[in-house]
Every structure is written in structure tokens, then in C-alpha cells.
Amino acid sequence: MTRPRVVIVGAGFGGLSAARALRTADVDVLIIDRHNYHLFQPLLYQVASGLLDPSEIAHPVRTILRGHANTDVRMETVRGIDLERRVVHGDEEISYAYLIVAAGSVTNHFGNKQLAAHTMGLKGLTDALSLRAKVLSRFEEAAETTDDEWRRHLLTFVIAGAGPTGVEYAGALSELFSHLLPRDFPRLDFASVRVVIVEGRTRILESFHPRLGAMAAGLLRRRGVELMLGRTVAEADDRGITLDNGARIESETVIWTAGVRASPLGEGLTPHVAHSGRVPVRATLQLPDHDEVQVIGDLAEFEEAGQPLPMLAPVAIQQGKHAASNVIAMLGGGLPTPFRYRDKGTMATVGRNFAVVQIGRIRVAGFVGWLMWLFVHLTYIITFRSKAVVLINWGWNYIFYDRPVRLITEVSSDRATDQPDTEARP
Amino acid sequence: MTRPRVVIVGAGFGGLSAARALRTADVDVLIIDRHNYHLFQPLLYQVASGLLDPSEIAHPVRTILRGHANTDVRMETVRGIDLERRVVHGDEEISYAYLIVAAGSVTNHFGNKQLAAHTMGLKGLTDALSLRAKVLSRFEEAAETTDDEWRRHLLTFVIAGAGPTGVEYAGALSELFSHLLPRDFPRLDFASVRVVIVEGRTRILESFHPRLGAMAAGLLRRRGVELMLGRTVAEADDRGITLDNGARIESETVIWTAGVRASPLGEGLTPHVAHSGRVPVRATLQLPDHDEVQVIGDLAEFEEAGQPLPMLAPVAIQQGKHAASNVIAMLGGGLPTPFRYRDKGTMATVGRNFAVVQIGRIRVAGFVGWLMWLFVHLTYIITFRSKAVVLINWGWNYIFYDRPVRLITEVSSDRATDQPDTEARP
Numbered sequence: 001m002t003r004p005r006v007v008i009v010g011a012g013f014g015g016l017s018a019a020r021a022l023r024t025a026d027v028d029v030l031i032i033d034r035h036n037y038h039l040f041q042p043l044l045y046q047v048a049s050g051l052l053d054p055s056e057i058a059h060p061v062r063t064i065l066r067g068h069a070n071t072d073v074r075m076e077t078v079r080g081i082d083l084e085r086r087v088v089h090g091d092e093e094i095s096y097a098y099l100i101v102a103a104g105s106v107t108n109h110f111g112n113k114q115l116a117a118h119t120m121g122l123k124g125l126t127d128a129l130s131l132r133a134k135v136l137s138r139f140e141e142a143a144e145t146t147d148d149e150w151r152r153h154l155l156t157f158v159i160a161g162a163g164p165t166g167v168e169y170a171g172a173l174s175e176l177f178s179h180l181l182p183r184d185f186p187r188l189d190f191a192s193v194r195v196v197i198v199e200g201r202t203r204i205l206e207s208f209h210p211r212l213g214a215m216a217a218g219l220l221r222r223r224g225v226e227l228m229l230g231r232t233v234a235e236a237d238d239r240g241i242t243l244d245n246g247a248r249i250e251s252e253t254v255i256w257t258a259g260v261r262a263s264p265l266g267e268g269l270t271p272h273v274a275h276s277g278r279v280p281v282r283a284t285l286q287l288p289d290h291d292e293v294q295v296i297g298d299l300a301e302f303e304e305a306g307q308p309l310p311m312l313a314p315v316a317i318q319q320g321k322h323a324a325s326n327v328i329a330m331l332g333g334g335l336p337t338p339f340r341y342r343d344k345g346t347m348a349t350v351g352r353n354f355a356v357v358q359i360g361r362i363r364v365a366g367f368v369g370w371l372m373w374l375f376v377h378l379t380y381i382i383t384f385r386s387k388a389v390v391l392i393n394w395g396w397n398y399i400f401y402d403r404p405v406r407l408i409t410e411v412s413s414d415r416a417t418d419q420p421d422t423e424a425r426p
Numbered sequence: 427m428t429r430p431r432v433v434i435v436g437a438g439f440g441g442l443s444a445a446r447a448l449r450t451a452d453v454d455v456l457i458i459d460r461h462n463y464h465l466f467q468p469l470l471y472q473v474a475s476g477l478l479d480p481s482e483i484a485h486p487v488r489t490i491l492r493g494h495a496n497t498d499v500r501m502e503t504v505r506g507i508d509l510e511r512r513v514v515h516g517d518e519e520i521s522y523a524y525l526i527v528a529a530g531s532v533t534n535h536f537g538n539k540q541l542a543a544h545t546m547g548l549k550g551l552t553d554a555l556s557l558r559a560k561v562l563s564r565f566e567e568a569a570e571t572t573d574d575e576w577r578r579h580l581l582t583f584v585i586a587g588a589g590p591t592g593v594e595y596a597g598a599l600s601e602l603f604s605h606l607l608p609r610d611f612p613r614l615d616f617a618s619v620r621v622v623i624v625e626g627r628t629r630i631l632e633s634f635h636p637r638l639g640a641m642a643a644g645l646l647r648r649r650g651v652e653l654m655l656g657r658t659v660a661e662a663d664d665r666g667i668t669l670d671n672g673a674r675i676e677s678e679t680v681i682w683t684a685g686v687r688a689s690p691l692g693e694g695l696t697p698h699v700a701h702s703g704r705v706p707v708r709a710t711l712q713l714p715d716h717d718e719v720q721v722i723g724d725l726a727e728f729e730e731a732g733q734p735l736p737m738l739a740p741v742a743i744q745q746g747k748h749a750a751s752n753v754i755a756m757l758g759g760g761l762p763t764p765f766r767y768r769d770k771g772t773m774a775t776v777g778r779n780f781a782v783v784q785i786g787r788i789r790v791a792g793f794v795g796w797l798m799w800l801f802v803h804l805t806y807i808i809t810f811r812s813k814a815v816v817l818i819n820w821g822w823n824y825i826f827y828d829r830p831v832r833l834i835t836e837v838s839s840d841r842a843t844d845q846p847d848t849e850a851r852p
Contacts, residue, residue, distance in 0.1 A: 035834065036562060036563075036566060036834045037834070053479040053480070053481050053482075054479070055479050056479075060610065062610035062611070063609075063610055066609055066610060072613070074566075074569070074570060075563075075566040075834070076570070091570065136462060137462075137501075140462060140500075140501040143500070144500060144502070144517065183489075183492055184486065184488035184489055184492065185488070187498070408461065408462045408463070408501070
């Protein structure tokens with residue numbers, strides 16, 4: 001007797017959470033991802049800045065789901081979904097009785113090919129490794145050149161976007177540049193190093209209370225990060241960027257964190273994707289015309305109080321669990337129930353000792369916030385074996401002010417298609 | 427007043443050892459390497475088999491030499507050396523008063539382009555990461571295919587060469603395949619997995635006493651590794667290899683550890699390179715016609731008792747130290763002294779709990795050998811920060827029989843030219 005097959009597309013926070021909740025259900029679960037690993041994306045900027053190793057934030061999906069007797073894992077790129085025939089197009093056709101699509105989001109350059117060509121993303125593991133290699137190579141080249149102007153270009157780092165990713169990465173870079181690299185490059189004049197954040201809005205960390213954003217901005221400025229607020233990147237070329245007001249910043253390294261859109265897979269699920277590329281779903285997470293298909297996480301346009309839920313890990317995790325319970329209900333002849341989001345709050349860290357935390361009406365900034373941030377992140381990764389390694393690396397870094405991972409290794413560029421690179425904040 | 431400049435080409439075991447010994451000398455030291463890191467190559471196979479992370483065996487040269495006030499580091503590819511004008515050709519010309527060339531060795535395909543195109547090396551960090559990704563991808567693909575013959579091809583792993591690298595990697599693979607991967611791929615029939623070593627000589631680990639080689643061979647066979655001795659790889663194509671006796675092995679993954687030759691940089695130093703590409707040097711390590719140039723490590727053809735010294739880390743380390751002392755002697759108006767190698771022994775490990783160790787007349791095999799191997803390797807890396815992390819990873823692996831690092835990440839292929847990827851055994 002064959003059991004109904006539940007196919008989950010994407011092994012990010014949403015997909016894994018669904019698979020976990022289906023562990024004891026009387027179904028065959030198949031989870032498909034382009035990569036063989038689940039990425040703990042909230043700490044990706046720490047790989048990009050050389051604090052953590054990839055294996056400390058990325059874990060094989062098969063190992064995570066090893067205890068699941070009803071679950072199979074495939075590393076495969078999903079190219080499309082045929083809702084009528086109920087098949088997923090991978091290397092071959094995969095049929096399903098129930099489908100949970102958790103394909104996540106990708107970097108959004110708003111159709112600007114120049115931006116895409118001349119900036120670097122910070123969304124996937126390959127992005128982070130490329131970025132780490134690029135940043136360190138700039139210093140190697142700057143240490144060699146005798147051309148002062150060229151050296152200044154090499155040592156100017158522009159981050160477009162002041163959301164959590166941009167802010168956390170800027171904080172990590174400013175730490176790297178002020179404490180560690182001067183010891184590795186004692187003859188280099190670090191006064192010419194610039195970290196610039198360009199943000200279209202007039203404040204940073206827009207999803208937080210303005211007071212928290214202002215405190216984070218103050219700290220970044222004290223740490224030497226330049227904030228260009230109310231400005232957008234109009235053009236990028238191989239020498240730098242031009243802002244919307246015509247101002248020019250010469251830079252060899254522009255990091256684009258200013259846009260995220262849902263996976264292109266969404267376009268095959270509905271003729272009416274939202275502006276962000278997300279797929280509108282019913283209150284139950286189901287597609288309007290397909291009871292058997294649920295869409296969750298970054299890919300789902302789920303409105304609550306007139307606002308779509310943010311692209312955050314807790315949303316994906318809760319929706320994954322809910323989608324699984326809906327499948328179990330339908331299997332038993334019952335009805336799916338509406339999803340309701342329980343706000344677990346958001347947090348962002350700005351270098352060492354400082355984080356902003358917002359949980360409902362509770363707002364914390366500073367060292368206490370940082371301890372909360374540390375606690376939450378350690379709790380999140382407690383299920384993975386590398387907790388001890390992460391702890392030691394962090395402890396070492398904290399005590400000795402060192403960034404252990406500063407290797408320049410080559411990586412090929414590798415664009416996200418179906419990987420649920422959730423812009424995730426637990 | 428400018429001090430004489432000592433240029434060291436290569437930051438492998440030899441180059442680093444020379445730089446360390448020159449720390450307090452009244453000279454300016456410049457060490458140049460293609461990479462920004464020093465590679466602890468004896469543990470490279472552990473990266474290739476997913477036990478260790480790259481940052482655990484690779485360390486930034488700048489960080490290692492941070493305390494050296496007289497030393498500068500450059501990440502640059504050395505394209506040639508002009509002995510008459512006393513300059514090194516990098517991105518620009520670098521002049522020297524004294525030169526120590528420690529450019530190491532590269533994989534040798536004996537001019538067979540097919541071999542080079544259809545096999546993978548295990549010499550540099552990029553090799554190891556590519557190999558790790560390839561091996562794991564084979565299992566992902568094997569888990570999906572319904573074609574039994576194709577699955578057997580995917581799961582056949584051929585290692586050409588039964589020196590320490592080949593044997594250690596075979597041991598690591600057999601552990602990975604017998605203990606860990608079956609848990610990640612519970613539906614895959616592991617009876618069809620093959621690890622085959624092809625070796626032209628009639629025994630493995632030729633540099634060890636025959637008794638030790640035989641014990642290692644026995645252990646490998648008990649662990650399921652097939653040994654094809656007295657056979658060489660005649661041809662390689664995209665479906666597998668053909669042996670010299672015409673026998674065919676269909677395999678998607680052929681690892682070439684059967685040949686090493688000195689860096690091509692040696693050809694610019696002498697018209698008379700040895701068969702292995704090594705540069706003949708005087709008893710003092712100096713070039714015959716150039717007192718100011720010393721060649722050390724894998725690149726140097728240094729004969730003792732009529733035999734060239736092996737390409738091993740201890741040789742490079744001792745020669746680096748000696749070359750530095752020669753420079754110091756010449757600076758003081760003295761004469762360079764002849765180098766003499768103190769044999770520190772060799773060891774190779776075959777998976778967990780078993781190593782062969784040979785120190786002079788002392789020969790050990792088994793668990794005690796493995797403890798010695800562990801002790802020596804931990805002592806060697808004690809100068810690097812990651813000791814604690816390595817210890818924890820090994821401890822974890824030992825207790826839980828787990829290989830923590832099983833990420834398939836893309837890396838671009840990256841051939842060695844001047845990197846002293848010493849075939850090193852401490």
C-alpha cells in the first residue's frame with residue numbers, strides 16, 4: 001500500500017519546519033533543494049566577514065532529517081510546477097498528493113542588469129565566500145600598490161541597503177577593519193578605509209522602532225561607518241557607483257542588500273504575483289484554486305492586518321509547521337485551519353556588544369540586547385552539532401579580538417533560483 | 427639606511443620556516459605566495475573527505491608572521507626569476523640581495539593531457555573542496571537514478587597512487603562510506619560502492635618498510651578497499667579509466683595522487699633540472715653559480731648518500747631554517763655551511779585507530795601508531811589558533827562516528843603554479 005506523497009520544495013526554515021512536523025504522519029515526505037545543505041542565513045554575514053566557517057552555519061539536509069523514517073531528500077533544481085497534473089519538474093517529473101512550496105527569495109536588482117553585474121549579493125553561501133575573498137584581496141592589493149588614488153578606491157566598501165543584512169555586515173566590516181586587519185597590514189594606512197551605507201529611506205533598520213534605528217545609526221557612525229540616507233544607487237559600473245543625486249563614489253566593492261524578491265518559481269503558481277514576486281495565499285496558506293498546494297515563507301504573500309508578513313525566519317518556521325498540520329487535517333478528512341502569526345520579535349546586531357531587540361512593546365538596545373541576541377541565536381543552532389565550535393569561535397573572537405577565518409579561496413559565482421535564501425531574522 | 431632584502435618565494439613549510447628563522451636578523455624579509463594562506467597539507471585529505479574545515483588547516487600568512495617587525499607579505503604569483511639582474515618577476519619587479527626559493531611541487535600527469543582533464547588532484551585547498559563536493563554529489567545522483575549500471579559508475583571511486591596521500595584518502599573514504607553516509611542515504615545499497623587503488627608498484631606506501639606497507643594493505647582490504655597493484659592507469663576519459671593491461675574501470679571520480687613534480691619555476695633557475703623537475707643545489711643549498719640564491723624543500727634536488735631527499739615537510743622545514751642561517755652567516759662575512767638532514771621519521775594513517783610510523787629503526791603500526799600520529803599532528807598545529815576546534819572536531823568524530831563537514835559548495839578549479847603544495851609528512 002502506497003501512502004500519499006507530500007513534496008516540499010525548499011529546505012530553508014519553512015521547508016525544514018514542515019518536514020519536521022510531518023515526521024510521524026502517515027505520508028511519504030520528499031524534500032527537494034538545489035543544495036544539499038540547510039543554511040542558517042541570519043549568521044551568513046559572519047561567514048562573509050570571516051568570523052565563522054561555512055560548516056558552522058550550513059548543515060546537510062540529510063543529516064538534519066536523518067531520524068525521519070518517512071522522509072526522503074533530493075538535491076535537485078526545481079524548474080517548474082504543473083498544478084493541473086500535480087507534478088514538480090526537477091530532473092524528472094515528481095508527482096505529489098500534497099505540495100508545500102517554500103522556495104524562498106532571491107536578491108532583487110529591480111531589473112537593473114548593471115547593478116547585477118557590478119555588485120555582489122549576500123544571500124547564499126557562495127555569495128558570502130566570494131565576498132570574503134574579494135574584501136581580503138582588496139587589502140592585499142592595497143598593500144602593494146604605490147598609487148594612492150587606486151588604493152583609496154580599493155579600500156572603499158559600499159553597502160547598498162540598511163536593512164538588518166546591510167547593517168550587520170557593516171558592523172562586522174568596521175570591526176574587522178579597525179581591530180584585526182591593522183595587525184595583519186601594519187604598513188597600510190587605515191585612515192583611507194571607508195565603509196559607506198547607501199539607503200533610500202531616511203533611516204536605517206526601518207522594520208525597527210525609530211529610536212532603536214537611531215541608536216544603531218549612532219553606533220555605526222561612532223565606529224566610522226558613513227551613512228548616506230535618503231539616497232539610492234542609480235548606476236553601477238566597474239569603477240564604482242553613481243547616486244541618484246549624481247554624486248559619485250569610486251569603489252571596487254559594492255555589496256547589494258537593498259532588494260529581495262520571492263523566488264521566480266512563484267510565477268508558475270499564479271498569474272497574479274504580488275509586487276515582491278510573492279504568491280497570494282488564502283488564510284489557510286493554500287493556493288486559491290488548489291487545496292492540495294500550500295505556499296509558505298518568503299514566497300507567500302500572506303496578509304495580516306492589511307500588511308504582508310515580513311520575510312523572516314520565524315514566519316517561515318511557523319507557517320511550515322502550520323502547513324504540515326493542514327496536510328494532516330486533510331488526510332483525516334478534516335479542514336485546513338487559518339494561519340496566525342505569533343510575533344517573536346526581531347533583532348539585529350551591530351558588531352560586538354551591541355544589538356537592537358524588539359519584541360512587541362519591549363525594546364532593548366546595547367549590551368543587554370546583544371546578550372539576548374547571542375542567547376537566541378545559540379538556542380536556534382542548538383540542534384546542530386557545531387554549537388560547540390561556534391561557541392569557541394565566538395569566545396575566541398571576543399577575548400582575542402580576532403577573526404579566525406581569513407582565507408582567500410576561489411569560488412565560482414552561483415545564483416539562487418530555488419534555494420530558499422530567506423532574509424531571515426529569528 | 428636600507429637593510430639588505432631577503433626575498434622568500436613560497437609560504438609553505440620551507441618558506442615559513444626560513445622567515446621565522448630570519449625574524450631577528452638585520453634584514454628586510456619579503457615572503458611571496460600565490461595564496462594568502464599557509465596550508466597544513468598533511469591534513470588536506472581530511473578536508474577532501476569532509477572531516478575538517480578549510481580554516482582548520484589553512485592559516486593566513488600575515489597572521490602567522492604578525493609578530494615579525496622585519497617581514498612583509500605579498501599575495502602574488504611569481505612568474506619568473508632573473509638571476510643575473512637579481513629580481514623576481516611578480517606583478518612588478520622585486521629586487522633581492524638574497525633569495526630563498528621554496529616554491530614547492532605540483533601534481534604531475536607526466537604530460538598526459540587526458541589524465542589531467544579527466545582526473546582530480548589532491549594537492550591544494552581548492553582541489554580538496556572540489557573533491558569533497560564531487561564525491562558527495564555522486565551519492566546525491568546515485569540516490570536518484572533508476573539506472574543500476576549508471577549508479578555503479580557513480581559509486582566507483584578510483585585513486586591512482588598508493589603513496590601516503592592516496593592511502594590516507596582511501597582510508598578516509600572507506601570510513602565515510604561505511605559509517606556515515608549509509609545513515610544519510612538509508613535507501614541506497616552501499617554494497618555497490620567501490621573504492622579502488624591503482625598502484626604501479628607491487629606494494630603500497632613504498633617509502634615505508636615492507637612489513638608496515640603490508641599491514642596497511644591488509645587493513646585497507648578488510649575495510650573494503652580494492653588494491654590493484656603492479657598496474658598503472660594508461661588512459662582516462664569521461665567514463666572511466668583503462669589500465670595498462672587493457673582492463674577497464676567505469677568510474678565518474680578518478681583521483682590522481684600518482685605523481686608529483688617540482689614547481690615549473692625551477693626551470694628558470696637551472697638548465698639542468700632533475701627528472702622530477704627539481705633544481706640541483708650544492709651541499710649548502712646554494713645554486714651552483716649564485717651564492718645569493720638558495721633553493722629548498724620540494725623544489726630542491728639535494729642528495730644525501732646518493733639519494734635525493736624525499737618531498738616531505740620535515741625536509742623543507744629543516745632546509746628553511748638552514749637557508750636562513752646561511753643568509754645570516756653571509757651577512758656577517760662568514761661562509762654558508764652544508765645542510766644535513768635529521769630524519770624525523772614518517773607516518774601515515776589509514777582511517778581511524780590505525781597508523782604506520784617509521785622513525786629510523788623504530789616501526790609501529792596500529793592503534794599506538796595512530797596515537798603517535800595524533801600527537802605529532804596536534805603538536806605541529808599547536809601554533810595555530812584552531813587547535814581547539816580541530817580537537818573538538820576530531821573528538822566529535824571519534825565519539826559519534828560523524829563527519830561534520832558535508833557541504834556541497836561550488837569551487838572553481840584553480841591549478842597550482844608557484845604554491846609550495848609540499849607533499850608533506852611531518
